Amino acid sequence: MKWFELGLVILTFASGLVWLLDRLFFAKARKARAGLLDEDREPVVVDYARAFFPILAVVLVLRSFVAEPFRIPSSSMMPTLLIxxxxxxxxxxxxLRLPVNNKKVVGIGLPERGDVVVFRPPQYPDQDWIKRVVGLPGDRIAYRDNVLYVNGEASAYQPIGAYVGKGRGEDMTGASLLAEDLGGDGRHEVLEIDSPLFAQHGVGEWTVPEGEYFVMGDNRDRSDDSRFWGTLPETQLRGKAFLVWMNFDSAAGGVDFDRIGTRL
Incomplete structure (x- = not known):
């Protein structure tokens, strides 16, 4: 995704520069030579630049500052997000952050507990990952016996039943489906595998430093998250996920129309 973003920036600025230079220096000269053979014709490269620059500029602005599409490739956020x-x-x-280097230029808000966020993990800065914020700066986080503790308080869980997966997530069939309550608007569903092999998976205690967050996947036993690589710096955030606009899983028969419009 980072290389696509870089390419988009380069193409946008290159086409804009070609168009600008032509208007400032070469278009007037061509107009003055109008009628002399074919010298008044606009060069092909200028024609393409003029046609594509507005489109590229709009796409760049929308992707960088409004909304960006992503595709979920793994099961780490099941059942909230499916492959x-x-x-x-x-x-x-x-x-607001600049494209490519992700530097914040305008502060607007900060993540809240329960937000589903897209970020670039410190260990893989060229990749985009997605997890849920469970710990804010200054929080004490603990995870043991499949229970999440925030500042010494155990999160509330309500058993829903056995999960039934489909498509490429079918291997999670039989896992325990629970509703986890982080307080406020932080109620969501999580998956746990009932097996001694996962009893001590991700167990530990952590204190979240200022300017950083503790993130976890909703598929608790199939997620590589802050329990294993540490807290997430605020500088690595890319945005807040808010909508599923389509689902396509060939292993599940193609498009799942029931997923379209699902809010997060």
Whole structure:
């Protein structure tokens, strides 16, 4: 995704520069030579630049500062997000950031507990990952016996039943489906595998430093998250996921129309 973003920036500025230079220096000269053979014709490269620059500029602005599409490739956020979900991410919820280097230029808001966020993990800065914020700066987080503790308080859980997966998520069939309550608007569903092999998976205690967040996947036993690589710096945030606009999983028969419009 980072290389696509870089390419989009380069193409936008290159086409804009070609168009600008032509208007400032070469278009007037061509107009003055009008009628002399074919010298008044606009060069092909200028024609393409003029045609594509507005389109590229609009796409760049929308992707960088409004909303950006992402595709879910793994099961780490099941059952909230399924493999093959196409989501939209709000790019201004946590401040306006420059494309490519992700530097914040305008502060707008900060993540809240329960937000589903897209970010670039410190260990893989060229990749985009998605998890749920469970710990805010200054929080004490603990995870043991499949229970999440925030500042010494155990999160509330309500058993829903056995999960039934489909498509590429079918291997999670039989896992325990629970509703987890982080307080406020932080109620969501999580999956746990009832097996001694996962009893000590991700167990530990952490204190979240200022300017950083503790993130976890909703598929608790199939997620590589802050329990294993540490807290997430605010500078790595990309935006807040808010909508599933399509799901396509060939293993589940193609498009799942019931997923379209699912809010996060």
């Amino acid at each position: 093959g979900d196409f989501i939209l991410v709000n790019k201004f919820a946590y401040g």
